Amino acid sequence: MSASEMALVAKDVRKTFTRNTGERIEALAGISLQVRSGTLTALVGPDGAGKTTLLRLASGLVLPDSGSLEVIGKDVASHPQDVQNRISYMPQRFGLYEDLSVQENLDLYADLHDVTRERRQEVYPRLFEMTQLGRFKDRPAGKLSGGMKQKLGLACTLVRSPKLLLLDEPTVGVDPLSRRELWEIVFKLVREEKLSVIVSTSYLDEAERCERAVLMHAGQVLDEGKPDEITARAEGCCFLVSDLNGASARSLQARIFSLPGIADAVPEAGRVRVVSKSATQELSVELDGVRLQAEAVKPRFEDAFMILFDRIMSDQRRAADPLGSNQTSNGTETVIEVRDLVRTFGDFTAVDHVSFDVRRGEVYGLLGPNGAGKSTTFKMLCGLLPATGGTLKVAGANLLTAGAKARQKLGYVAQKFSLYGQLTIDENLEFFASAYGLRGNDKKDRIRTLKQQLELDQFSGLPSGQLPGGFKQRLALAAALLHRPEILFLDEATSGADPLARRQFWGRITALSESGVTIIVTTHFMEEAEYCDRIIILDAGKNLAEGTPVDIRALAETNDDAAPTMDQAFIAIVEKERGKRKETAG
Amino acid sequence: MSGQDGTRRFAVLRRIRALVRKESWQLLRDPSSIGIGIVMPIALLILFGYGINLDVKNVPVVIVMEDDSAAARGIASAFELSDYFSAMPVKTMAQARDMLMSARANAIVRVPSDFSRSLELGNAQVQVIVNGADSNTARISLGYAQGAVSVWAQKEAARSGNSVGLITVESRLWFNEANDSTYFLVPGLIVLVMTLIGSMLTALVMAREWERGTFEALFVTPVNSFEILLGKTVPYFLLGLAGLALCIAGSKLLFGVPLRGSLAILTVVSMLYLLVALGLGLVISSATKNQFIASQVTMLVTFLPAMMLSGFMYDPRSMPFAVQAITYIFPARYFVKLLQTLFLAGNIWSVILPNAAVLAGMAVALLALSVRLTRKRIA
Numbered sequence: 001m002s003a004s005e006m007a008l009v010a011k012d013v014r015k016t017f018t019r020n021t022g023e024r025i026e027a028l029a030g031i032s033l034q035v036r037s038g039t040l041t042a043l044v045g046p047d048g049a050g051k052t053t054l055l056r057l058a059s060g061l062v063l064p065d066s067g068s069l070e071v072i073g074k075d076v077a078s079h080p081q082d083v084q085n086r087i088s089y090m091p092q093r094f095g096l097y098e099d100l101s102v103q104e105n106l107d108l109y110a111d112l113h114d115v116t117r118e119r120r121q122e123v124y125p126r127l128f129e130m131t132q133l134g135r136f137k138d139r140p141a142g143k144l145s146g147g148m149k150q151k152l153g154l155a156c157t158l159v160r161s162p163k164l165l166l167l168d169e170p171t172v173g174v175d176p177l178s179r180r181e182l183w184e185i186v187f188k189l190v191r192e193e194k195l196s197v198i199v200s201t202s203y204l205d206e207a208e209r210c211e212r213a214v215l216m217h218a219g220q221v222l223d224e225g226k227p228d229e230i231t232a233r234a235e236g237c238c239f240l241v242s243d244l245n246g247a248s249a250r251s252l253q254a255r256i257f258s259l260p261g262i263a264d265a266v267p268e269a270g271r272v273r274v275v276s277k278s279a280t281q282e283l284s285v286e287l288d289g290v291r292l293q294a295e296a297v298k299p300r301f302e303d304a305f306m307i308l309f310d311r312i313m314s315d316q317r318r319a320a321d322p323l324g325s326n327q328t329s330n331g332t333e334t335v336i337e338v339r340d341l342v343r344t345f346g347d348f349t350a351v352d353h354v355s356f357d358v359r360r361g362e363v364y365g366l367l368g369p370n371g372a373g374k375s376t377t378f379k380m381l382c383g384l385l386p387a388t389g390g391t392l393k394v395a396g397a398n399l400l401t402a403g404a405k406a407r408q409k410l411g412y413v414a415q416k417f418s419l420y421g422q423l424t425i426d427e428n429l430e431f432f433a434s435a436y437g438l439r440g441n442d443k444k445d446r447i448r449t450l451k452q453q454l455e456l457d458q459f460s461g462l463p464s465g466q467l468p469g470g471f472k473q474r475l476a477l478a479a480a481l482l483h484r485p486e487i488l489f490l491d492e493a494t495s496g497a498d499p500l501a502r503r504q505f506w507g508r509i510t511a512l513s514e515s516g517v518t519i520i521v522t523t524h525f526m527e528e529a530e531y532c533d534r535i536i537i538l539d540a541g542k543n544l545a546e547g548t549p550v551d552i553r554a555l556a557e558t559n560d561d562a563a564p565t566m567d568q569a570f571i572a573i574v575e576k577e578r579g580k581r582k583e584t585a586g
Numbered sequence: 587m588s589g590q591d592g593t594r595r596f597a598v599l600r601r602i603r604a605l606v607r608k609e610s611w612q613l614l615r616d617p618s619s620i621g622i623g624i625v626m627p628i629a630l631l632i633l634f635g636y637g638i639n640l641d642v643k644n645v646p647v648v649i650v651m652e653d654d655s656a657a658a659r660g661i662a663s664a665f666e667l668s669d670y671f672s673a674m675p676v677k678t679m680a681q682a683r684d685m686l687m688s689a690r691a692n693a694i695v696r697v698p699s700d701f702s703r704s705l706e707l708g709n710a711q712v713q714v715i716v717n718g719a720d721s722n723t724a725r726i727s728l729g730y731a732q733g734a735v736s737v738w739a740q741k742e743a744a745r746s747g748n749s750v751g752l753i754t755v756e757s758r759l760w761f762n763e764a765n766d767s768t769y770f771l772v773p774g775l776i777v778l779v780m781t782l783i784g785s786m787l788t789a790l791v792m793a794r795e796w797e798r799g800t801f802e803a804l805f806v807t808p809v810n811s812f813e814i815l816l817g818k819t820v821p822y823f824l825l826g827l828a829g830l831a832l833c834i835a836g837s838k839l840l841f842g843v844p845l846r847g848s849l850a851i852l853t854v855v856s857m858l859y860l861l862v863a864l865g866l867g868l869v870i871s872s873a874t875k876n877q878f879i880a881s882q883v884t885m886l887v888t889f890l891p892a893m894m895l896s897g898f899m900y901d902p903r904s905m906p907f908a909v910q911a912i913t914y915i916f917p918a919r920y921f922v923k924l925l926q927t928l929f930l931a932g933n934i935w936s937v938i939l940p941n942a943a944v945l946a947g948m949a950v951a952l953l954a955l956s957v958r959l960t961r962k963r964i965a
Contacts, residue, residue: 059806061964080962085808095803099615100608111604112807114597140615156803166806 006070007164007196008035008058013067015053015219019466027053029219030067035198035212037072037164040190042207042227043200044305045216046498048468051200052092054216055166058198059089072163088162092169094153098142102133102152105141110159119160127155130185145370147178154185165189167199171206173495175369175524176567177574183209202498203525205567208301215308223308227301234299234307236279237263241272241294245287250363250531254510255287257503264306264503267530269563270550275303277310302499309500333360335395335487335518336381342389343376343541350376352541353390358520358534360486363513365532366522369574373541374522375415378491381520382412395486408436411480415492417472421465425456425475428464429482436483450478454508470501477508488512490521494528506531526566537573544577601809605817612791613821622787623825624832627779631836634771645727647671648682648691655702657742661712664738665695670730692717693727769844772837773929774898777918778889779829780856784863785870785888786881788822792871792960793880805962812957819864826860827853837929847928851938855928858945859921863888865952866917872959892918897926920944 015028028050035041043051056062058071060080069076071083096105106127110120128134131151136144141152150170157165167186171179183206189195190211199210207213208227215222215230223230244252249267256265256274262285264275274283274294283294336358343351351373358364366374379385380392383399383406392398397406419428429450433443451457454474459467464475473493480488490509494502506528513519521532529535529549536546545555549566556569564572613619649662666673674691676682685691696713704710714731795801804814834852837843845852866888874880893899895909896918902910913919920941927937 056802056964061802061805061962063963081808081810084806084962087806089803089806091799091802093799093802095800097608097612097800098798099612104608104611108604108608109807112601112804112809114600114808153803 005037006034007037007039007072008033008198009068009070010034010054011068013054013057013069014065015050015057015062016065026219028057028064031216031219031221033214033221033224035196037196038190038194039212040186040197040199040210041212041214042210043198043214043216044202044204044207045222046309046500047202047470048218049216049498050219051216052168053219055089055168055198055200058083058164059087059166060084061089086163087166088157088164089166090153090157090168090170092172094149094156096141096149096153096156099140101138101140102144103137105152105156106159109156113160115160123159127158130188131155132181145178147174147182147370150174150178150182151185154182158189161193161195163196165195165197167197169200169202171201171203173492173524175372176526176570177369179203179206179524180571204300204302204305204499213301215305217309217312222312230304230308231299231301232304234275234304236281236296237276237307238297238299238303239274239276239283239294240268240297241274241283241285241292243293244270244272245290248533250506250510250533251514252287253531254507256285256292257507259285263310264303266503266527267549268527269530269553269566270548273297273303275299275306277307305499313500334358335360336364336520337393338377338381338390339392340390341377341380341387341392343373343380343385344388349541351380351387351538354536354538354541354543355390356536356543356546358518360518361513361516362533363509363519363521363531365529365535366520366538367526367529367535367570368522368538368544371540372538374538375491376541377538378489378520378522382410382489383407408483409485410487410489411483411485412489413473413476413480413491413493415495417465417476419464419472419476419479422463424462425451425460425464425467428475429479432479433482438482446482446484450481454478470497470504473497473501473505477505481512485517487518487520490519492522492524494523494525502528526570529566529570537570539574539577540581542577545573597808598813602813602816605809605813606820609791609817610821613825619787619825622782623829626782627775627829627832628836630775630778631772631833631840634775635836635841643670644672645670645693645730646691647673647693647695647727647731648685649673649675650679650682650694650696651675651677652679652699653697653701657702657705657710658697660742661695661697661701661735661738664734665731668730668734670727671734686715686717689717693731695731769841769930770926771899772833772841772843773925774896774922775837776830776833776856776925777859777892777896777898777921779833780826780860780921781863781888781892781918783822783826783829784860785867785884787825788818788864788867789871789874789880789884790877791822792818792868793875793877796871796875797877802964805964811960811962815868815953815957815960818868822864823857823860826863827857830856830860843929845929846932847938848933851933852925852928855921855924855938855942855945858942858949859917859924861949862917862945862952865949865956868956869952869959872956888916888918891916895919896922898922917945917948 010031010033013028013031017025017027019025031050031054043054045051053062057064057069058076060076060083063077072086074082076083097108100108106124115123131154133148133152133155136148141149144152154170171182174182186197186199190197201207208231210227212225213227213230214224241252249270249272253265253267253272256262256272261277262274263277266273274285276283283292285292285294334357338357339355341351341354342349354377366377368374376385380387381394395406395409399406420431423431429447433447438446451460454477456471456474456478459471464472467475494505497505502525509519509531523529532549534546534548535552537544537552545552552573553564553566553569556564556572647665649665651658651662662673662675665671679696682691682694682696686694694715696715698711698713701710701712712735714728716728830853834845838845867884870883870887871880874883895902895913895916898918902913902919905913924938924941927934
């Protein structure tokens with residue numbers, strides 16, 4: 001195979017960064033990798049695996065400490081400009097100028113790449129058609145939704161055909177519909193233009209659809225190959241447990257997950273999908289002396305991924321200590337009551353007559369595409385925003401008018417890291433504990449317990465702004481739990497988190513709900529909806545569907561597709577409703 | 587080969603044009619840039635021109651006429667006719683004291699009943715009482731009062747042909763005969779405006795790109811760092827010139843400040859200073875990569891020295907030696923010297939050439955440093 005067929009060749013590439021604290025982080029620990037031209041390759045791995053660093057090195061933005069890295073046949077370290085002239089790169093925080101319009105952003109990149117006028121006339125209509133941004137040509141990029149921004153970012157990299165396209169987590173924080181549209185564009189480019197694409201992602205279903213997948217961990221390549229080949233390694237390991245003995249899928253999953261010999265367990269349509277560490281004829285899992293009935297199922301890419309990571313990280317993931325007190329008081333008591341909730345901003349109706357109830361100890365999911373009204377609903381529930389109409393009661397009170405006492409009953413984890421980046425973990429917890437009115441020994445105990453349960457001890461002295469992503473999330477959770485809230489609000493708390501971190505996170509949430517804490521979540525990961533007792537799907541401020549994950553899936557069942565995934569179900573429901581709306585409008 | 591070179595050269599120009607255009611759009615759409623570039627010069631002009639006035643004029647003064655002679659009336663009229671005082675004649679000292687206490691007057695001039703008699707004897711006295719709460723104004727008022735009296739005494743002596751025994755005090759300022767501080771302050775404003783536009787705005791916009799991660803995408807294109815810097819510099823350079831034009835027009839039209847040197851030289855040295863300020867802004871933002879820190883550093887390194895240490899408000903010669911030495915580090919000092927010379931004195935080459943040379947040197951050094959610092963690397 002000649003070198004020209006290779007889009008990227010890495011030989012023992014190393015890169016170490018030094019933190020402000022003097023700590024050295026080995027981002028890439030001797031990566032060797034070959035990526036063939038004309039293929040779509042996915043980089044997957046947990047936070048801190050080195051995916052972003054590798055992409056930055058490939059685009060000449062960061063120099064390697066040692067080793068060699070050739071991109072499209074050029075050594076990047078010595079000829080960065082040559083490489084940068086020919087490739088395109090879309091950073092995680094897409095490089096859009098928010099005060100420039102969609103068209104102006106495109107023009108800027110077309111000018112920088114010296115795209116001729118004739119070529120523009122050919123490319124622009126195609127890009128606008130692909131991204132459906134044509135209607136928004138004159139809108140400032142800053143006023144686009146998250147999904148549209150990502151599409152515009154992608155369009156900017158495609159104003160001319162790059163020799164290699166590098167995409168760094170292009171779908172973080174993007175709803176399933178926009179995510180699917182974005183991927184359709186990428187697939188089309190690879191198919192029709194034989195474009196070479198390297199994309200990093202934390203969505204395993206995305207990696208599964210690429211031609212090649214590179215699994216990274218701690219700056220090294222763990223495994224590499226066609227996704228089916230990697231998936232095949234989980235052959236004979238995957239089972240579905242349908243008889244739950246009356247337990248909820250979520251709590252059963254949490255218990256199975258912590259058993260030895262098990263690599264993964266996730267709730268799936270009211271059942272539990274179990275992955276054993278090694279292939280076996282029959283799953284032998286006993287809980288409370290009862291052997292669980294399980295049928296073998298076909299493996300998925302995610303199963304293989306979890307097996308692989310279980311081998312290196314098994315000691316780290318069995319953590320799900322119970323977080324709350326153990327008084328179980330799940331019941332029928334309604335703690336959140338929302339009736340005909342309406343919120344308008346000028347002419348725009350963000351939330352349009354939404355009603356639902358949440359019972360004590362339930363995990364309740366608010367799902368919907370970007371701009372569906374989830375965040376607005378969330379803010380009203382937390383008492384941060386007055387409702388235009390309707391009633392809402394949280395823990396028996398309207399939080400907007402009720403005093404601090406009612407607010408004491410709830411905890412909130414925001415989408416963005418909203419603690420103090422310059423303060424250490426201890427200082428942050430200390431501050432929030434005082435803000436919640438904890439004092440003396442109670443305060444000390446609470447901080448110590450939470451730090452221990454969430455395994456934050458190892459970073460006690462590090463400014464929290466410098467924590468790895470997953471730890472920031474844990475710290476935010478710890479801060480929200482200090483005052484033992486009855487209701488916990490989680491706003492896209494796992495956005496951008498890798499599969500392992502998400503499992504740990506949900507293990508903790510499950511434990512919390514079992515101790516009687518009511519949990520309201522929003523998420524873009526549809527498989528996370530499986531952890532919820534009930535979910536509501538919103539779009540354009542309206543309630544499209546509500547029920548258990550099984551109910552929701554059933555809504556989307558068709559003759560062609562008897563067992564849609566949660567993702568497919570979600571997309572089907574939203575599209576059906578949007579279709580209806582168009583008809584009535586037209 | 588040459589044909590390819592030709593198209594490549596045009597590609598460079600097209601890239602620079604694209605960057606300049608992008609920067610101009612951002613600038614025009616960002617209300618804060620317009621605020622700093624256009625609104626602020628006007629606001630400062632009005633504030634410094636009308637509001638802050640280091641002169642003392644129309645000091646309300648009560649004249650207590652205890653004597654009614656022609657000589658006494660002459661003294662009173664010396665105050666009444668002066669621009670510096672607005673005189674209010676009263677009969678008794680008690681009335682005058684009341685007015686001073688109630689702040690209706692700032693000073694009392696008492697012409698005693700024996701004034702004309704003692705004038706003939708050669709030992710006439712006029713009592714001046716000044717409200718000392720504002721020591722600066724008080725001192726100046728006192729000086730004016732003395733001046734007014736001695737001017738009258740001089741005239742009196744010339745008329746009568748013999749000395750009246752009072753010392754003549756002549757207080758007179760060069761270049762600012764009217765002792766009008768507007769003449770002095772308004773040209774200095776140009777320094778502030780140029781510093782804010784040149785350093786503060788550019789430091790902020792560069793740091794913003796680092797913060798928002800837009801550089802990460804921009805770097806992976808054929809542009810080089812020189813082109814990026816040029817794209818940033820050109821629009822702010824033009825904005826700075828607009829600010830300059832506003833200041834010059836405003837000082838001329840609103841306050842009648844004379845421009846004794848040539849407008850062309852003024853424009854050239856202002857451009858030089860603008861380049862220095864731009865260079866500083868670019869260097870600071872490349873080094874900090876953070877809007878907040880960049881603005882703080884710019885404030886400390888450029889704006890405050892331009893205000894305090896440049897000679898704009900306070901004369902460096904009256905500063906302690908160590909502080910005087912420090913003022914030489916800051917480019918604003920050289921620019922203020924140039925501005926004051928050009929506005930109030932004229933084209934004095936012995937002042938213009940050395941100061942302009944220092945600015946030119948600084949501009950070259952800082953711009954070169956900023957190109958070196960802005961590498962297409964993110965870590």
